[in-house]
Amino acid sequence: MELFEAMRCAPTSRRFKPDPVPRQALVRALENARFAPSGGNRQGWRVIVVEDAGRRAALRDLYLPRWRAYLEQTGGARMLAEPDSFDAARVRMVQRADDYAEGLEQVPTHLVVGVRLADLAVTDAELPRQSIVGGASVYPFVQNLLLGLRAEGLGAALTTLLVPAEAEVKRLLEIPDEIALAAHIGVGYRAGPWPARLARRPVEEFAFAERYGEPLA
Numbered sequence: 001m002e003l004f005e006a007m008r009c010a011p012t013s014r015r016f017k018p019d020p021v022p023r024q025a026l027v028r029a030l031e032n033a034r035f036a037p038s039g040g041n042r043q044g045w046r047v048i049v050v051e052d053a054g055r056r057a058a059l060r061d062l063y064l065p066r067w068r069a070y071l072e073q074t075g076g077a078r079m080l081a082e083p084d085s086f087d088a089a090r091v092r093m094v095q096r097a098d099d100y101a102e103g104l105e106q107v108p109t110h111l112v113v114g115v116r117l118a119d120l121a122v123t124d125a126e127l128p129r130q131s132i133v134g135g136a137s138v139y140p141f142v143q144n145l146l147l148g149l150r151a152e153g154l155g156a157a158l159t160t161l162l163v164p165a166e167a168e169v170k171r172l173l174e175i176p177d178e179i180a181l182a183a184h185i186g187v188g189y190r191a192g193p194w195p196a197r198l199a200r201r202p203v204e205e206f207a208f209a210e211r212y213g214e215p216l217a
């Protein structure tokens with residue numbers, strides 16, 4: 001698959017066929033994703049591939065209460081209860097995300113991505129705001145992985161709601177203390193067709209010339 005095409009059409013897939021994910025395709029995606037950048041090239045990412053039905057169900061049981069709490073906090077629960085009062089496209093997305101959460105154990109392959117905390121270069125740790133830089137040493141790898149999976153014809157859903165359940169997930173998958181959870185990626189062959197285009201803001205809304213707000217074009 002051509003690079004720009006993969007970048008423009010790697011949507012969140014939340015409905016999957018039951019077919020298993022071929023191990024070679026998964027390994028190829030990981031093999032290419034590992035060329036991602038990281039602070040000091042420390043490559044602290046770790047990936048656990050979960051396919052066992054019991055463990056997938058256990059991950060679902062950890063995910064679901066966090067998803068339900070998130071739905072309540074963000075107003076998603078009201079959208080599902082009164083769909084006619086909200087934008088139809090938004091309601092569809094929340095409904096798909098809800099169906100994904102309820103049936104998470106049916107997703108054929110679960111990737112649990114962690115990162116070795118000692119490998120993170122957290123250059124904004126002292127600033128009086130929340131730190132975001134640590135993630136920069138793992139999420140480029142995660143995005144590379146999503147693109148690699150897309151190139152293999154596999155759908156994927158990146159979520160972070162298992163991170164608050166880190167202690168339980170680490171116990172379940174025997175992840176050592178030094179590793180922090182960064183993401184969960186559900187992987188499988190997409191049930192429906194790929195979308196023709198994704199809804200994203202145009203460049204002029206986020207990229208500026210010389211000074212913030214100055215048009216680039």
Ligand SMILES: Cc1cc2nc3c(=O)[nH]c(=O)nc-3n(C[C@H](O)[C@H](O)[C@H](O)COP(=O)(O)O)c2cc1C
Pocket residue numbers: 010011012013014096097098100157158159160161198199
């Ligand atoms: C940090 C992060 C967290 C996300 N969490 C969830 C989630 O909890 N549940 C979900 O269904 N999708 C989740 N997503 C997927 C987003 O909803 C998705 O990227 C966005 O709606 C764009 O969708 P599209 O690529 O299909 O157009 C998450 C994405 C990111 C980057």
